[in-house]
Amino acid sequence: MLRILFLSTPVLLALGGLLTATGAAAAEAPAKTGQPNILFVFTDDQAVDTIRALGNSEIQTPNFDRLVASGTTFTRCYNMGSWSPAVCIASRSMLLSGRSVWRAQKIYDTAEQEREAGRWWPAYFKAAGYRTYLTGKWHVKASPEKSFDVVRHVRPGMPRDTPEGYNRPLSDAEDAWSPSDPKLGGYWQGGKHWSEVVADDAVDYLRQASAEADPFFMYIAFNAPHDPRQSPREFVEMYPPEKISLPGNFLPEYPFKDLIGCEPALRDEKLAPFPRTPHSIRVHRSEYYAIVSHLDRQIGRILDALKESGKQDNTWIFFTADHGLAVGHHGLVGKQNLYDHSVRVPFVAVGPQAVAGERIDAAIYLQDVMPTALELAGVAKPDHVDFHSILPLIRKETTQSSYSAxxxxxxxxxxxxxxxxxxxxxxxxxxxxxxxxxxxxxxxxxxxxxxxxxxxxxxxxxxxxxxxxxxxxxxxxxxxxxxxx
The missing domain is CATH 3.30.1120.10 (Arylsulfatase, C-terminal domain)
Structure with missing residues (x-):
């Protein structure tokens, strides 16, 4: 029996009629024989240059590296953009609805109606006989509790921040912010770092799934490494700011920032002072690396639990992020721009047909994971879905992207x-x-x-x-x- 971990991998199944191409879920669930499990691991604000195995020698990411070594990495994976400064809203709306950016905008406020109509990513898995799980960031206007069978610790767009986290660090003043102080709340709100809570839930889900016959779809959504970029002292101390390199395209200020929506009043851009200084950017990047490394440890716990569950061989893992982040590139700090550091993300698929350690340069969108996972589950691509399965690329049936640009x-x-x-x-x-x-x-x-x-x-x-x-x-x-x- 094949299972899928959402980091992505396709499986051909002759389950015709499971779902109609109109997007409405069929009434009958198909036989489960051969359906893989899907484990989808989703991070927030994680740029493509935050993984050691993908070229960043300054960061420690042994478990992300483990994924890269185990599966197929798509080196040119993109988010299509956003109608909102909260880029994650648009990214997740596209992912769950299957619609491209402006079509996703039209259904954003009526997402619950999309869910009720069955035109919703987890709804298709439910109809196909999957047990579905959610933990972590949601950030769309459909009920998470009704979207999934098992739901825990639904999180908002970001942890609550504090004034001390903005316009810092200043070169002539003491920094009031500490990324490792639980008293400042944020990721420690509730008593335990949110990334650890998400991993706890995922590990527990895998223990449950190990005793169940139904295939599973797990949507494991971390808020990290979104700001406030907090992590335990152990991780902060791994990255002394003075040892962190500036981006090769560092600028004190981006010349068109005020005319492209990246003005100083934008929340993301307020995190660091204007003009950007080498010191402030090194500090922000060191804290970014620290929270990524802490996140990496949680990924390792999930991968270990999958192996222990006995389901690993029949599981597809898909790992990606909702968009990237500047953190000093081009004089910008946020993701509200169209440079590669902000629109490109890591994307790794691990599964029965994915070649270990392979790199594919054909361009994809991160939201292609939605029709890819449905194909693995034997679900026909609904008519309203604008994105495409990447299984033909993984299976080497083609080397060409589905997108000419x-x-x-x-x-x-x-x-x-x-x-x-x-x-x-x-x-x-x-x-x-x-x-x-x-x-x-x-x-x-x-x-x-x-x-x-x-x-x-x-x-x-x-x-x-x-x-x-x-x-x-x-x-x-x-x-x-x-x-x-």
Missing amino acids: VYGAYLGLQRMVESDGFKLIVYPKANRLRLYHLAEDPLEKHDLADDPRYRPQILRLAKALRENQERTGDSLSLASLLPAE
Whole structure:
């Protein structure tokens, strides 16, 4: 019997009629023989450069490294963007509904109706005979208790923060914030660090599942490493700020910040002082690494519990994050931008057909995990789902992405398209295009938009952006900025 841990892996099942392609759940559950378990591990604000095995030699992540070594890593995984400064809301709405960003916005306030109609990720697993579990961050407007069979410790968008956590550290003043002091609340609200609580729940769920015949779908959603970036002293002391490198694209201030929605009043950007100083960014990055390493330890506990459950061989694990984070890249701190540090995330699939240690460069969206997991469960992709299964890539049936270009958006202030090693960013309010050759400039430091030699690339990407706007229902007019074909 195959089980799936949500870190992703596909299994072909001839269970025709399990669900109709309209999105409504079928009345009869299919036979469970052959259905894999799915373990979905979801983190918050975790950028693609926070895992040692993926190239960051300063951070310690032995259990994330363990996942990378055990499964298939997608090196170009993206979040499509957001209609809200709370990017996680849009990311999770897309994930659970299967809709692209602007279509997900339309159903955000009626998510409970989507759940009732069966057009909801866990609803399909329930109809397919799965036992479903949730712990951790939710942040959408559908009932978590009605979405899953077993629910514990549903968390809000972020732990409660305090004024001491903002505009810090200042070079000429003592820092009132301590990332390891439980008295400041945040992740310690309730008496135990939230990441440890999520891992406790996941371990307990796996113990329950080991004694059950039904396949399981576990949605394990950490708030970490979202700010306030708190972790026990042991982890904070692993990363002395003076030993932390600045990002290679560090800037004291991003020149267009006020015109792209990243002004000093934005909550995320208020965390560090303006202009950014090397000291403040090193401190923030050291605390970011610390909470990631603490999170990594919890991931190890879950992986160990899966092995002990006896279900590991029949489980797909899918690990990803809702979006990335700047933490000093380009003079920015938050995720409300379209640079790779904020739109790219880690994505690892571990399962029966995933090749251990493999890297795949074909572009995907993190929300592709939704139709991927449904395919593994034998559920036909519903008509309303805009994302695509990545099983053909994992199975080596193709090497081509389902997307000819990667599209990204933030409010009405930023648009992005990436294709064939180039990225075009559009700032309507700033009346500005930015062009980067990612193949040669992965840190996006050298803007080529004003170089006439790159006019063909701009024309090609402008056409791709218009096509993706039409495809996703993006009504923002860019006619005054994008060159004609």
